[in-house]
Amino acid sequence: MATAHSRTAARYMMAPAVTLLLGWMLVPLVMTLYFSFSDYRPLRGVFEPWVGFENYVRFWNSSSFADSVQTTLILVAAVLVITVALGILLAMLLNEPIWGQGIVRILVISPFFVMPTVSALVWKNMMLDPNNGIFSHIWRFFGAVPHDFLSQSPLFSIILILSWQWLPFATLILLTAIQSLDSEQLEAAEMDGAPPLARFWFLILPHLGRAITIVVLIQTIFLLSIFAEIFVTTGGAFGTRTLSYLVFQRIVESQNIGLGSAGGIFAVIVANIVAIFLMRIVGKNLDA
Amino acid sequence: MTAAADGHATTLTIATVNNGDMIRMQGYTDDFTEKTGHQVEWVTLEENVLRQRVTTDITTKGGAFDLMTIGMYEAPIWGANGWLVPLDDLSADYDVGDILPAMAGGLSHEGTLYAAPFYGESSMIMYRTDLMEAAGLEMPDAPTWDFVRQAAAAMTDKDNEQYGICLRGKAGWGEGGAFITAMSNSFGARWFDMDWKPQFDTEAWANTLNFYKGMMDESGPAGYATNGFNENLNLFQQGKCGMWIDATVAASFVTNPNDSQVADSVGFALAPDTGLGKRSNWLWAWALGIPAGTQKADAAKEFIEWATGKAYIEMVAANEGWANVPPGARQSLYDNPNYQEVPFAQMTLDSILSADPADSTVDPSPYVGIQFAAIPEFAGIATLVSQEFSAAYAGQQTVEEALEKAQAIATEEMEAAGY
Amino acid sequence: MARAVTPRRKAIATTAAWGIGLLLFFPILWTILTSFKTEAQAISNPPVFLFFDWTFENYQVVQDRSGYMKFLWNSVIIAGGSTLLGIIVAVPAAWSMAFVPSARTKDILLWMLSTKMLPAVGVLYPISLVFIKLGILDTRIGLVVVLMLINLPIIVWMLYTYFREIPSEILEAARMDGASLKEEILYVLTPMAVPGIASTLLLNFILAWNEAFWTLNLTAANAAPLTAFIASYSSPEGLFFAKLSAASTMAIAPILILGWFSQKQLVRGLTFGAVK
Numbered sequence: 001m002a003t004a005h006s007r008t009a010a011r012y013m014m015a016p017a018v019t020l021l022l023g024w025m026l027v028p029l030v031m032t033l034y035f036s037f038s039d040y041r042p043l044r045g046v047f048e049p050w051v052g053f054e055n056y057v058r059f060w061n062s063s064s065f066a067d068s069v070q071t072t073l074i075l076v077a078a079v080l081v082i083t084v085a086l087g088i089l090l091a092m093l094l095n096e097p098i099w100g101q102g103i104v105r106i107l108v109i110s111p112f113f114v115m116p117t118v119s120a121l122v123w124k125n126m127m128l129d130p131n132n133g134i135f136s137h138i139w140r141f142f143g144a145v146p147h148d149f150l151s152q153s154p155l156f157s158i159i160l161i162l163s164w165q166w167l168p169f170a171t172l173i174l175l176t177a178i179q180s181l182d183s184e185q186l187e188a189a190e191m192d193g194a195p196p197l198a199r200f201w202f203l204i205l206p207h208l209g210r211a212i213t214i215v216v217l218i219q220t221i222f223l224l225s226i227f228a229e230i231f232v233t234t235g236g237a238f239g240t241r242t243l244s245y246l247v248f249q250r251i252v253e254s255q256n257i258g259l260g261s262a263g264g265i266f267a268v269i270v271a272n273i274v275a276i277f278l279m280r281i282v283g284k285n286l287d288a
Numbered sequence: 289m290t291a292a293a294d295g296h297a298t299t300l301t302i303a304t305v306n307n308g309d310m311i312r313m314q315g316y317t318d319d320f321t322e323k324t325g326h327q328v329e330w331v332t333l334e335e336n337v338l339r340q341r342v343t344t345d346i347t348t349k350g351g352a353f354d355l356m357t358i359g360m361y362e363a364p365i366w367g368a369n370g371w372l373v374p375l376d377d378l379s380a381d382y383d384v385g386d387i388l389p390a391m392a393g394g395l396s397h398e399g400t401l402y403a404a405p406f407y408g409e410s411s412m413i414m415y416r417t418d419l420m421e422a423a424g425l426e427m428p429d430a431p432t433w434d435f436v437r438q439a440a441a442a443m444t445d446k447d448n449e450q451y452g453i454c455l456r457g458k459a460g461w462g463e464g465g466a467f468i469t470a471m472s473n474s475f476g477a478r479w480f481d482m483d484w485k486p487q488f489d490t491e492a493w494a495n496t497l498n499f500y501k502g503m504m505d506e507s508g509p510a511g512y513a514t515n516g517f518n519e520n521l522n523l524f525q526q527g528k529c530g531m532w533i534d535a536t537v538a539a540s541f542v543t544n545p546n547d548s549q550v551a552d553s554v555g556f557a558l559a560p561d562t563g564l565g566k567r568s569n570w571l572w573a574w575a576l577g578i579p580a581g582t583q584k585a586d587a588a589k590e591f592i593e594w595a596t597g598k599a600y601i602e603m604v605a606a607n608e609g610w611a612n613v614p615p616g617a618r619q620s621l622y623d624n625p626n627y628q629e630v631p632f633a634q635m636t637l638d639s640i641l642s643a644d645p646a647d648s649t650v651d652p653s654p655y656v657g658i659q660f661a662a663i664p665e666f667a668g669i670a671t672l673v674s675q676e677f678s679a680a681y682a683g684q685q686t687v688e689e690a691l692e693k694a695q696a697i698a699t700e701e702m703e704a705a706g707y
Numbered sequence: 708m709a710r711a712v713t714p715r716r717k718a719i720a721t722t723a724a725w726g727i728g729l730l731l732f733f734p735i736l737w738t739i740l741t742s743f744k745t746e747a748q749a750i751s752n753p754p755v756f757l758f759f760d761w762t763f764e765n766y767q768v769v770q771d772r773s774g775y776m777k778f779l780w781n782s783v784i785i786a787g788g789s790t791l792l793g794i795i796v797a798v799p800a801a802w803s804m805a806f807v808p809s810a811r812t813k814d815i816l817l818w819m820l821s822t823k824m825l826p827a828v829g830v831l832y833p834i835s836l837v838f839i840k841l842g843i844l845d846t847r848i849g850l851v852v853v854l855m856l857i858n859l860p861i862i863v864w865m866l867y868t869y870f871r872e873i874p875s876e877i878l879e880a881a882r883m884d885g886a887s888l889k890e891e892i893l894y895v896l897t898p899m900a901v902p903g904i905a906s907t908l909l910l911n912f913i914l915a916w917n918e919a920f921w922t923l924n925l926t927a928a929n930a931a932p933l934t935a936f937i938a939s940y941s942s943p944e945g946l947f948f949a950k951l952s953a954a955s956t957m958a959i960a961p962i963l964i965l966g967w968f969s970q971k972q973l974v975r976g977l978t979f980g981a982v983k
Contacts, residue, residue, distance in 0.1 A: 009888055010803030017800035017863060018815065024856040025822045031833035042347035043664030044705070045369055058704060063696065064672075090727060096720035097712050105974070106967050107728030110735055113966040115917035117934060118955045121941050122738050125948060130511035131523065132750045132948065134737065141753075148511030151682035164731070169977075176978045211981035218861075218979065221823045228919045232941065234514075235336070237459035237675040238682060248828040252340050254668025254701070255347065257832055264829025271824035279817045301928045306943040311772065329928035332773070332939035337923065344924065348835045352845050352927035518942050525946065526750065537944075547746070547946055 029268070036261035043255045055262035064246055065263075069270060072242040075159060076223045076274075080216055082163045087170030087215065088208065094171070095178045112168035120232035123161045124150065154238035161229055166222075170215045177211035178204065217278055224271050243267050297325035298587050303345075304330065304357040305338050305574065308541070309407050309614045313595060316603065320594045326587045335462065346371050346579055354582045355591060358403055359462075360394040360573050360645070361660050361667065367402030373578040373585050375401045375592065382593045386618045391573045394645050394657075403575035404596040407537065408616030410639035411470065411569045413557040414524065414542055415531040416550060419443045419450075423530075430567075433474065433499065433560045436531065440507035443530030452507030454529035455500070457681045458516035461667050464681075465674030466570060466659035467533075472496040474561045474568035478649040479661050479698075484707040486698035488673075488691045497687045501680065513681035525549060533559055535572070536639055539632035540611050556635040558642065564650045570659035571643040573617065616640055669701045735963075742766070742952035749948040765953035773936055775957055782932035782961075784847050785922065786915035789854035790862075790908055796855070797862040798904075802892055804863070805870035806878060816867065819860040827920045838925055845927040853925065854915045862911055868980030869903030870896065906976020909969055916962050933958040 036055055039048040059065055094105060111119065127133050128149040136146030149157040181204065189199050225244050234240045236249060247267055251260030304310045310332070317328045331353065333341060342356045346366060358366070366372050378384055384392070384401065391408045392401055413431065420427055423442035428435070440452030456467040469479065477492035487493065504512050507530075509523055517534060521541055524532045525548040532538070545551040559569035576595060578588045594600060601621060604613045611630050613621065621627050622637045648658040655661035660670065673694040680690035729736075741749050743761045769775070804812045834853070835844070843849030873896065881895045897904070919934040926935055940947065940954040966973065 006807050006888070007809075010807035010809075013799030013803045014815070016796050017819075017859060020796065020856060021819055021822050021859060025825065027837060028830035028833040029825070031836070032830055035832065041664065041705075043365060043369070058700075062700065063693070093720060093724050093727070096724070097717055098721040098724050099717070100721070100725065104724045104728040106970060107732040109966065109970060109974075110732050110963060113913060113917075113963045114735065114959050115919060115934060115937070115962075117919045117937050117941075118959055119734070121937070121951060122734050122955060125951065126737055126741065127734055130514075131509070131519075131528075132752070132754075134733075134754070137752070137754050146510055148514065148682075151511055151513040151678070164734070167731070172974055172977050173979065173981050176974070177981050211978075214979045214981045217820070221820065224824055225826050225828075227828060231336070235459050235671075235675075237678050238684060239679070241675075244826040244828050247826060248831075249668065249671065251828060251831060252344065253671050255343065255664060256668065256704075259704075261829065261832075264826060267826040267829055268824070271826070272821065275821045275824055279821070303927070306939045308944045311943070314772065331927050331931065331935070333935070334938050334941045334943070337938045337941075341924065344831065344835060345927075348832065348839060350835060350839050350844050516942070518944060518947075521944065522750065522946060541944065 032261045032264050035257050036265050038258050040257040040261075041255060042257065051258070055258045056265075059250075059259055059262045059266060064241060065243075065266070067239070068241050068243045068246040071155070071239060072224070072244070072270070074155065075162070075226075075242060076220060078159045079162045079166060079223055080219060082159070083166045083170040083219065084174075084212055084215060086163075086167055087174045088205075088212075090167070090171045091174035091178050092204070094175055108171060109168040111164050112166075112172075114165070116165065116226070116228040117232060119165055120161060120229045123157075123164070124233045128157055150234055151238055154234050154240045158229055158233060158240055161233070162223065162226065166219055170219070173211050173215050174208060177208050181207050213281055220274060220278060224274065243270060296587070297327070298584050299327040299329055300354045300584060300587055300591055301329045301331065301352065302355040302357075302576075302591070303338060303342050303353045304332055305335050306332050307335075307537075307574065309537070310357065310574070312604065312608075312612070313406070313600075313614075316600075319603065320591065323594065324587070324590050326590065328591070336460070339462075349581050351579070351581045353579060354584045354588045355576050355578055357406070357574055358577050359575065360571065361657065361662060363395040363403040363575060363577060364397040364656070364662050365664055366577065367397035367400065371580050372402040373580055373582075373588075375404055375578075375589070378404075378589065378593060382597050383620075386598070386620050388617065388619055388640060390571055390640055390643060390645070391617055394571060395573060395575050403573075403577035404592045405573040405575045405617040406596050407614035408571070408573040408640060409535045409537045410571050410616070410636065410643050411467075411534055411559050412536050412539075412635055412639045413531055413533050413559060414539060415439075415555050415557065416443075416527075416529070416553055417555045418553040419530045420555070427555060427557050430558045431560050433562050433568075436533075436560045437499070437503045437507075440503060440531060444507040449509075449528050450530070451509040451523070451528055452530040453503065454509055454515065454520040454523050454532045455504060455512065456516055456520065456534065457504065457508075457513040457678055458519070459514075459671070459675040459678040460516070461660065461670030461674055463516040463674070464513075464678055465670045466572075468496065468500060468674070468677060469670075470559070470570040470659040471500065471568040473566045473648055473650070473658065474559075474564065475499070476562075476564045476566075476650040478651055478653040480653060480655060480702075482652055482654050484654060484702060486695055486702060488695035488698060493691055494687065497677065497680065497691065501687060504681065513678045533568070536632070536636040537615060539636065540615070543611065543631060554631075556632050558635070558639060566648065566650050567642055569639050569643055571640065571645055572659070665701055665705045669698050672697045672701075735959075738952045739956050741949055742956045744949050744952075746946035746949045749952070750946065765949045766957070768950060769940070769953050769957065773939060773954075775936070778931060778933045778936040779957075779961065781847060781930055782916055782934075785850045785854060785930070785932055786912050788847070788851035789858065789915045790911045792851060793855045793859050793862045793911060794866075794904065794908065797859060797866050798892070798897070801863050801866035801870050802896065804867050805873075806875055816864060819863055823857070823860050831924060834921075835924070844925060845929050845931075847930045850922060850925060850930055850932075853921050854918055857918065857921070858911045858914055861914070862907055865907040865910070865976070865979060866900070866903065868978065869900050869907075869976070871980070873899050902972065903976050905969075905972045909965075909973045910977065913962060913966065 039051045130136050130146045130148040139146045230245050236245045247263040250263050314330050345352050391405045395403045425439050444452035456464045458464045475492050475496040477496050523529050527550045542548050542554050543551050559567050561567045576592050601613045610627050627633050645656050676690040676693045679685050680687050744759050748759045838844045881891050922932050922934045937958050940951045
């Protein structure tokens, strides 16, 4: 099928994309590696090119490191579970014949268009604020003392914001998958008297497997490096410091480039562990 | 348009913070252009973003800005590194000697001025005269913390969203970190002893935090652990706070009837003490500095002379009234009889004059700065430490745990920095 | 669709769907409403919903202070430019992956995706230094390139999944008729993949529009897009909810409207090969 000629052509056609991405990955990575072995603190005017693994040892041993990895994993896992679970329910609902389907769909996907800084600002100031936020008004309406979300349940608040942002994306992909489900098959099952739960479990869910993996993969990629939502809302306080936020604090706030770069390398390693794990699953599913 | 005719006209890129006085300055850009021929491109950012952006730019020598708005923390450190153009040749008209010595001192390194103050501030008590009266109390000019706590409790009525006292608790070295550090000075605490050993394991720090948290739990608003300057300003303007101890520049906001529902019943007093000899007010200036790499240093100096000179103050006063001029930078402003009529003028000056960055703690300390220590490591350490404090305010850990962690963080960082 | 739908079921589903839709849309709606209030009304307790004195004052203030059009134009150029450039680089790569797959194709694809997992903050210094060296700090072209690189893996992947659905017999037939490779891609493949390409364009335009780390850190006055515009309205001194709402509405409105009008194209294409 594919001739030798087209194979050569294919290689040339891959070249620009592969080269560009290789450069985009290698240049900063090599520089970060270089910095990570140095004592580089520009505000002190210190630059000592080689200090061995000192930065790595310090970053690893600092009390914040383990916490930040844990926070990152909890955050990513929670948002994934929420968006996939609610996404499936919402997709099934949107698949029903309803009046005004087009408008409902517009309402549902809108959060996806909002830039992360804006959604963080809106949630922080207009929704979660203990004095003027909508939630505080609702709390007061029922005679309760307003809950201060960002200090009392900080991680939950950030998960809430992120889930709101990503639910539309999950819903859309899952909806497309549900729509492709053979409706005759479903009807046949319904005729046979299969209860709704069984139909969902044995027919719909397996069909969605591939779509779910894709939602998980794409969202994980974006969630591992979220920044604006934390920067705007808690600034990393109250146990919301993710690994990438810790790296930011080291590099930008402490201006310790060496230490922060070592942290950056740890972040790359963690991301790659997650990636390998994910790729295994997705790789399999991409073949299927 | 003389300069334009000379062909020296250029475009300056200025990074600044989105505070009210700077926004007002942007409105007067045309006046600067008219006088000098230079155009101005503004990059206005929220404080945290601004700090991140300009620090990256100066350390990487990015050269994206011709002028940067920086504070008392950055100016001496950057100046020492040779990253800022020394401001030692400003014109005679500009009258450098008129800048308040406390401000000039905080913006200099070894006697050389590296940034010119646009406005300066200390902190003081702003309180509701009507609520104070209703509580049957009278605010002295120089109260103690015990009095403040007692008055706060007397003014509090949580069911009606009336809180005796609003204070910063928000994480971040420039937010809650600044407040608690200034407060700790009055309790006899300090960040480092003369050997640069962190001091969070001392009783003085435990007293500070316990007093703060005790008082705020009694009389503070819900969610004070995430309140910064702005949140408290909003609360005060809505009449929900009996007292608020914060930046002196806030005085013009809370007495402005357009924004503030309590404009005509605000009184002022010095920040409290505990009788140990230091009060709990800080000192800060927002200032304009010129990054060393810029090709446009001359035009940038023209801008500094325009924005931080006497004529600018008079222009703002003529158009918007004396209460709205940038305060706290120049002695001549406080000598001006028109300005002396502004209700908060004298208390602002008294607060500024009672703050000495070179001698801020009861026990001797090796650092310069009141609500900060002017060493490069401070911002990073203090952000982490203030996050531990905020977590304690929010009830996620005890004061003892927070101080223990703070001590561990600071020790770790200071050792790494080679102290 | 022969499924019998009882009116009752339809009514329940409609109510539920509308309820959830409005709930999800509420934060946006509330922001838009607040942008038309005065600062005092924006913080009134209890909150006012519709019955307030509508005012355009906030938009006026924001426009006077910041000059919206400059930021908007930068956003359009950067998001549009990076998306177009990305498509140009990605189409050939996706073609060869889809039609001349080798043993390593899948690995390359997954490797490309994994480059997106590098934490941006970790490489802020290196990238800034490279930008300064190349003299492209605060230029649109610099941001176009960076955002193109950030989104390239997603673009390649999306196109790859669309191309794979095109039966290769059609391409072979074209080849039999003497079409060159270039003609094959331009005149046979691309027209068939138009829905997929449109959807890819849209998604990446949205992603590039909303990118807020690099667009903030690599710009000053010249190339600053709407993400920088917003950064001058978050938590200033004084009351700001209404002005922040106006600025937020201005920053998201163009992309929101684009999204609404093109949602059919976006939805149709947004599968990433999830459907077979």
